[in-house]
Amino acid sequence: MPAGKGRGEPNAGRTCVRKTMAMLCRLREVPRHLLVCEKSNFGHEKSRHRHLVETHYHNYRVSFLIPECGILSKELKDLVMDSGPYYFVKDLPLHELIAHEFINTFVKKGACYALTYNTNIDEDNTVALLPNGKLILSLDKDTYEEAGLQGRPSQYSGRKTMKFIVSIDLMDLSSKLDSKKYKRISWAFKEKKPLKFDFLLAWHQTGAEGSTMMSYFSNYRIQERQPKIALSTVTDLPCPVLRSGELRGEPEAACSAQELFEWLGAVFSNAELNNEPDNFISTYCCPQPSTVAAKACLCTITGFILPEKIRLLLEQLCRYFDEPKLAPWVTLSVQGFADSPVSWRENEHGFRKGGEHLYNFVVFSNRDYWLQLAVGANDDCPP
Amino acid sequence: MNSVIYHAFSQKDAKEFDIQHPGTQRAEAFVRAFLKRSMPRMSRQAQEDHLQRKAVVLEYFTHRKQKEKKKKSKGLSAKQRRELRLFDINPEQQRYSLFLPLHELWKQYIRDLCNGLKPDMQPQMIQAKLLKADLHGAIVSVTKSKCPSYVGITGILLQETKHIFKIITKEDRLKVIPKLNCVFTVEIDGFISYIYGSKFQLRSSERSAKKFKAKGTIDL
Secondary structure (H helix, E strand, C coil), X not given: CHHHCCCCCHHHHHHHHHHHHHHHHHHHCCCCCEEEEEEEECCCCCCCHHHHHHHECCEEEEEEEEECCCCCCHHHHHHHHCCCCXXXXXXXXXXXXXXXXXXXXXXXXXXXXXXXXXXXXXXXXEEEECCCCEEEEXXXXXXXXXHCCCCEECCCCCCCCCXXXXXXXXXXXXXXXXXXXXXXXXXXXXXXXCCEEEEEEEEECCCCCCCCHHHHCCCCEEEEECCEEEEEEEEEEEEECCCCCCCCCECCCECCHHHHHHHXXXXXXXXXXXXXXXXXXXXXXXXXXXXXEEEEEEEEEEEEECHHHHHHHHHHHHHHHHXXXXXXXXXXXXXXXXXXXXXXXXXXXXXXXXXXXXXXXXXXXXXXXXEXXXXXXXXXXXX | CXXXXXXXXXXXXXXXXXXXXXXXXXXXXXHHHHHHHHCCCCCHHHHHHHHHCCCCCCCCCCCCCCCCCCCCCCXXXXXXXXXXXXXXXXXXXXXXXXXXXXXXXXXXXXXXXXXXXXXXXCHHHHHHHHHHCCCCCCEEEEEEECCHHHCCCEEEEEEECCXXXXXXXXXXXXXXXXXXXXXXXXXXXXXXXXXXHHHCCCCHHXXXXXXXXXXXXXXX
């Protein structure tokens, strides 16, 4: 390249080289993924498993895999079938979510979750309601400038800020009924910039039976939906051998946590794990050392699933090993919504090239567990 | 004195004394021969030069016209103007109801300017007139702004300077709103116009003479 240029233009040669290098760098850049692996025991007092399950608010898919198991036990099956209804409301105006009645009926009594449906986190306005009473709005630039509510720019914006995050504390608002703040928010949502979204709602009620979501939102088109459940049995599944004490695995004796994570992904996508060299779709091979399980039970629940239900499922899986079983370990994976504005607690979540935020438990027979948390590029390190 | 000693012969005298005009060529030759005999040392070229009197110009001077120093009246600097407080409004005069007649006056002025506002008029025409019109007394409100706390402020425009609007709101509060990065709404008889403050950074007096070009982006 530079040799070809004449002697009269030395600078042109240099810029040509610089542009090519910049393009190569951009091609080589892969958005980063983070995988955090930790191990602990369920009986340990400082174990964070409960906190992490409860603060991961918007869960899209829960799957668990039990090797060497043909039929699910009755308790597990009941739990799976009872993974709560969730509600879908079309064209709900935003000012309904800050109405005093809504806050008193749902937010204060129990845990209420809401997420806008079919909005892309990096393009459109997205709204999420967290159980601690915070309403998080992720607005694009024009909406933020017109709405007039105080917010901060998103962490994952480049030189020009395109997304802004507005956070409204509903518990705080409801305590002062006639404050200026409430009047301003109410004015912004009702007159200045009325926004309407399709919402996915779920409510875990504690306490006495009050009105339900169906009756409260009867003016709008609300549907009650049940999560989709897929139960299957996989035969002759090669499973890696794991040792609960060794996260990184031992060279000939056990596999590492990362290898297990990859293998689990291959199983969930129903890939062939035979290491056939001429297979067009996948040449993945189960990590060694491995044993072959005659049959394994794979169950997937898809929908807007409450963290409380996941906690019950996890506890039930722990109790799986109360009786002696053939299986050495069981796994439970939970995936979050790619378009949710928060991942864990109130950490901001962005899409970039695949907005994944998920966690995976591997439960061993001695109540040890491995926990793997994975996030994508536009995310902070998981807690 | 010279005229006493030397003066031309008249025709009559010349005839009397029998003097003939020598003719130009003979006179020239005579002068040359005379000079040669009188100044034998000088060359003929030097004599010619002397006769012709060439002057060598050493320097070239042109007299510059003395420009009259303009006596400008100094005027007041911004600091002195602020001290004079010509444009301040006293707190006791800051009442919204006091300025409602001003708003009515402004509405009448705009109606006259646009030759009677009819509902079927072209909005472009009204906008063109509004660009050059004076906005004192209009009810403006902020629709869009980079700073969210400015959004929603509505009131009668009291003063317009180069960069700001001074507005009095219904709650009798005088608000100073910078024009930069704000979009204002002016409403007259059902015609709503948006003013992009970033392009409007002119004194109202200068705005009537300015031609607006569509340059840059209207994104805030």
